[in-house]
Amino acid sequence: MPPKSTLNPESKGSKTKTIFLVLSVLVAILLIGAIVIVAKNSSFFRGSDNHYEGLSELEANRLLNELYKTINVTTLPPINENVDSESMTMMEILPEIDQFPLAVSPISGTLWLELFSSSEKATDSENGTYNRWLMTMGKKFNALKPSIKGQPVSIAIRPIPSGLAMDYIASGKHVPDAFSPSNVLWGEALRAQGLPVKLMAEKLVGNVAGIVIKNSKIESFLKKYQKISVDTVVKAVNDETFIMGYANPLVSSTGANFLMSLLCETNPNDPLSSEAVASFEKFQRNIPFVAYTTLQMTQAAKSGLFDGFVFEYQQFANSPELKKDYTFTPFGVRHDNPVYALRNPSREKIELLTMFIAYCNFPESQKLALDYGFNQNADYPGVGQIKGQYLTEALKLYKARKSGDREVMAVLVADNSGSMEGPSIRLLKRSLIQGSKAINSNNFVGLVLFSDQTQIAVPINKFDLTQRSIFAGAVNNMSVGGGTAMYDAIIVAAKMLQDAKAKYPRVKPIIIVLTDGDSDQGHTFQDIAQVMRGLKIPIHTIGYKADIKALKDISAINEAATMKADIDDIVYQMQSFFAAEM
Numbered sequence: 001m002p003p004k005s006t007l008n009p010e011s012k013g014s015k016t017k018t019i020f021l022v023l024s025v026l027v028a029i030l031l032i033g034a035i036v037i038v039a040k041n042s043s044f045f046r047g048s049d050n051h052y053e054g055l056s057e058l059e060a061n062r063l064l065n066e067l068y069k070t071i072n073v074t075t076l077p078p079i080n081e082n083v084d085s086e087s088m089t090m091m092e093i094l095p096e097i098d099q100f101p102l103a104v105s106p107i108s109g110t111l112w113l114e115l116f117s118s119s120e121k122a123t124d125s126e127n128g129t130y131n132r133w134l135m136t137m138g139k140k141f142n143a144l145k146p147s148i149k150g151q152p153v154s155i156a157i158r159p160i161p162s163g164l165a166m167d168y169i170a171s172g173k174h175v176p177d178a179f180s181p182s183n184v185l186w187g188e189a190l191r192a193q194g195l196p197v198k199l200m201a202e203k204l205v206g207n208v209a210g211i212v213i214k215n216s217k218i219e220s221f222l223k224k225y226q227k228i229s230v231d232t233v234v235k236a237v238n239d240e241t242f243i244m245g246y247a248n249p250l251v252s253s254t255g256a257n258f259l260m261s262l263l264c265e266t267n268p269n270d271p272l273s274s275e276a277v278a279s280f281e282k283f284q285r286n287i288p289f290v291a292y293t294t295l296q297m298t299q300a301a302k303s304g305l306f307d308g309f310v311f312e313y314q315q316f317a318n319s320p321e322l323k324k325d326y327t328f329t330p331f332g333v334r335h336d337n338p339v340y341a342l343r344n345p346s347r348e349k350i351e352l353l354t355m356f357i358a359y360c361n362f363p364e365s366q367k368l369a370l371d372y373g374f375n376q377n378a379d380y381p382g383v384g385q386i387k388g389q390y391l392t393e394a395l396k397l398y399k400a401r402k403s404g405d406r407e408v409m410a411v412l413v414a415d416n417s418g419s420m421e422g423p424s425i426r427l428l429k430r431s432l433i434q435g436s437k438a439i440n441s442n443n444f445v446g447l448v449l450f451s452d453q454t455q456i457a458v459p460i461n462k463f464d465l466t467q468r469s470i471f472a473g474a475v476n477n478m479s480v481g482g483g484t485a486m487y488d489a490i491i492v493a494a495k496m497l498q499d500a501k502a503k504y505p506r507v508k509p510i511i512i513v514l515t516d517g518d519s520d521q522g523h524t525f526q527d528i529a530q531v532m533r534g535l536k537i538p539i540h541t542i543g544y545k546a547d548i549k550a551l552k553d554i555s556a557i558n559e560a561a562t563m564k565a566d567i568d569d570i571v572y573q574m575q576s577f578f579a580a581e582m
Contacts, residue, residue, distance in 0.1 A: 060534025061498055067527060068495045071488045075456040076449075079473030083465065090171040093434065093572045097158070097174040104138035104157040107145075112154045113177035113349045115356075116169075118253060120182065120314060121205060121337060121374070122159040130318040133205065133372045134180070135159070137360050146355060153352045162186045163251035169342065170195065177345050178353050180204055182253035182312070182335045185260065188388030196344050201357045203336035205366070206375040208382070209254045210328045212301070212316060213308040217242075218327055228329040230261040233308060234279070237286045245300060245309040247291045249398055250579060255290075257332040258310045259394055260386055271386075272393050277401065285406055290581075291561070300559040301326075317373035334382035399579050400440065408581065409444040409460060409500060409507040411493035414475075415515035415544075417451040417484040424516055424544055425480050427571075432475045432514075435574030439463050444507060446496055447474055450489035451482035452521050460500045485522030486515055490554075494528075494537055509537050510581065513554065516544040525553060532557050540581070542573065 055063070103122050106112035115138075122134040138157045146153050160168070162181035168174045170193055178200070181187060191197040211233055213221060218228075221242070225232035236242030249255035259280075263271035266279040291297035301309050302321055312335055316328050339357055341350060359365065369375050414428060439445060445467060446460035457474035461467045490511060497509040519525075532539060538560035541551035555562040563573055 055530050055534030057534055057536065060531045063531050064491065064494055064498065064535065067491050067523065067531065071454055071491060071522070073454050073456060073492055075459070076474065078458075078470045079477055080466075080469045081473040081476055083468045083472050090167055091173045093575055094168060094171060094173045095572050097168065100158055100160045102156050103135040103159050104142065104155060106156040107142055107152065107154040110152040110154040111148070111348055111352065112156055113345065113352055114156045114158060115178040115180060115339075115353075116165045116176045117157050117159050117180050118162045118165075118182040118337065119159045120207075120312060121180075122157050130314070130372050133369050133374065134360070136368065137365055138356075141356055141359050146352075148348055148351050148355075151348070153348075153355075155352070155356050161251045162253045163249075163256065166190060175343050177343070177349055178339060178341050180337050180339045182207070182337060183209075183257060183333050184336075184338050185256055185333060185386060185388075185391045186253070187338055187340045188386070189391040190340070190342075190388070192388030192392060196342065198341040199338060200341050200350075200353055201339040204339050204357065204360055205337050205369045206378060207312055207314050207335040207337065208330040208377045208380050209257045209332050209335055210311060210313055210316065210330045210377075211308055212311050212322065212326045212328050214306075214326055216325075217307045228327075229265075230258070230331050231265045234262060234265065234283050238282055240286060243305070243307045244287060245291060245297060245306045246287075247297050247310065250395055250576065252291075253335060254310050254312055256391060256395070257335070259398060260391060261332040261383070263390075263394055263397075264383070264386065271390055272397065277397060280397065281401055284402055290402070296559070296561050298322075299556070303559065305559055313377055314373040317376065330377055330380040330382075332383055333386060334380065399438075403440075403443070403508060407443050407504070407507050408440075408510060409497060409504065410510045410512060410581075411446040411448055411460065411496055413448045413450065413486075413489045413493050413511060413513045414478070415451075415484065415486070415517075416449045416478050416480050417517075418481050419484070419517055420544075421480045425478065428514060428544065429475050429478060431571045431574040433472060434571050435578045436463075436468065436471060438575045438578040441465075444500065444504070445471060446493070446500075447471060448489050448493050448496070449474075449478060450485055451480070452485055453482065454485060454488045454492050454522075456492065456496070460496055483521040484515070484517055484519050486513065486519035487524055487528050488522035489513075490528055490532070490539065491523060494532065494535060497537060498535065510560070511537055511539045512577075513539060513541045513551065514544065515541075515548070515551070518548055518550040525550065529553075529557055540577070542577075 117134050120131055123131045134157060138155050142154045158176065165179060165181065166186050166189060169179065169190060179187065187197055187199065211228060213228060221228065221236065225236060233242065233244060237244045246258050247255035249259040260271065262280060262283060263276045266276040267273045270276070291300060297309060298319065300306065313328060316322055341353060366375060412432070414432065416425065420428065441463050443463050444460050445458070445463045447458035449455045449457050458471050490513065493511045501507060501509060536558055538558045539554050540560045541555045541562045543551050543564050552562045
């Protein structure tokens with residue numbers, strides 16, 4: 001064996017180079033790793049999808065300021081205009097009834113009656129067949145070719161949310177022959193308004209409203225409050241140990257039931273007493289979320305936003321994800337889908353309605369209802385009768401005091417790009433002016449316009465008479481042109497809200513975007529998504545004449561509502577939304 005000193009010097013050099021190369025790679029990996037770790041902890045890190053992971057409000061606010069600096073923002077001079085104090089009547093605001101098409105059409109040449117039905121029992125929906133029970137009954141009934149004294153008869157069924165149906169009936173815009181809301185509250189409210197209402201059936205098909213609570217929360221909840229009820233849930237919310245959501249009571253039967261139950265729990269003899277009102281306001285201060293639609297409530301629940309929320313059992317039974325993770329406890333009046341005859345129908349129509357109710361009560365009909373999730377919780381008796389006028393007054397209370405003593409601060413973000421020219425911009429102006437009449441004067445409102453430019457048309461201020469005048473001037477003088485930089489406008493709106501919150505820290509901030517298309521200029525969804533999530537500002541969106549996926553994505557950031565507004569119903573949509581939110 002040769003001595004070590006005689007080893008090949010080239011071999012030794014090669015090993016040295018190899019070791020050096022390996023060490024260099026390791027150092028590079030460590031440096032890159034360190035850079036990534038530091039960058040990820042920075043507010044300005046952007047990954048391949050431009051995501052900002054886990055931003056605190058402070059970090060999100062810092063990044064918002066950086067984004068804002070990249071946008072050329074102009075502030076328009078104020079234009080004061082006289083405010084039209086006269087609101088459109090409900091009859092004028094409501095869209096034509098054709099916006100809610102018949103689920104069951106009458107047979108030509110027959111004597112027929114029209115029945116308004118709550119949506120959960122007569123609609124093709126995301127729940128597949130489970131919302132089609134009454135629609136199925138109507139089609140089967142008509143297929144039998146029934147007759148009365150030799151006269152062929154048939155039934156027409158129009159699915160429509162119970163609260164909205166009450167608006168049509170009470171205003172006289174469209175009054176059907178019969179009405180089957182989810183619960184008796186709506187029928188009794190119509191009766192209290194002096195309308196001709198005759199109860200034909202206390203129960204068409206069984207259902208209940210309930211409080212749905214996470215299984216992981218049940219044990220601790222019961223340990224502290226002993227039982228699950230409206231009363232204990234309200235206490236838990238007021239104790240800030242329970243996060244609660246419920247649906248808009250102006251439209252939703254479950255939401256209206258919960259509102260009435262809350263007020264009655266405080267003072268059953270006078271649910272509109274000052275004591276009950278104070279309890280409602282206290283509760284509302286701690287509610288982060290009132291869903292505009294049942295679909296929005298379902299999506300928010302599936303995302304895990306709530307410890308509990310209110311829901312109908314039939315919908316709960318057909319939501320496997322919710323059934324797996326939540327427990328259902330009935331509350332309030334039963335949702336037994338009563339049937340009312342309206343507008344003094346003829347003897348023949350009364351007989352036809354009686355025949356149809358009897359057909360729906362056949363054993364095979366009720367068996368099908370059971371398959372669809374109805375007719376369960378039969379052992380729950382429900383609470384006693386609630387006077388109809390109480391619901392009417394309670395809904396007025398909700399409109400006026402829904403924010404408690406915490407004002408809403410909203411920035412409306414309106415599209416005035418070139419694509420809005422013509423009917424769209426005229427309709428936008430009309431809907432903003434009429435809708436704004438539903439905004440309470442103690443709230444704050446600002447307005448941002450966007451095309452390829454971003455303009456602050458109305459800085460945020462209390463929506464008093466002066467602010468309403470400036471708002472009306474800005475809206476009526478909107479002009480159109482250019483591209484669509486929607487995300488730039490959202491950044492500007494968020495910056496306005498964050499700056500105003502420094503002066504009014506207790507306000508509830510929201511952004512409302514109104515547009516007819518997706519953004520094609522400026523910043524992108526990826527630029528704002530995690531920033532807005534960190535700021536926790538809900539962004540409600542309204543798409544004009546379009547079902548825009550981008551708007552759904554925007555609203556999903558912080559569980560806000562997204563709506564599609566057609567030409568015929570935008571004024572109603574806007575006024576209803578402002579009444580529910582502001």
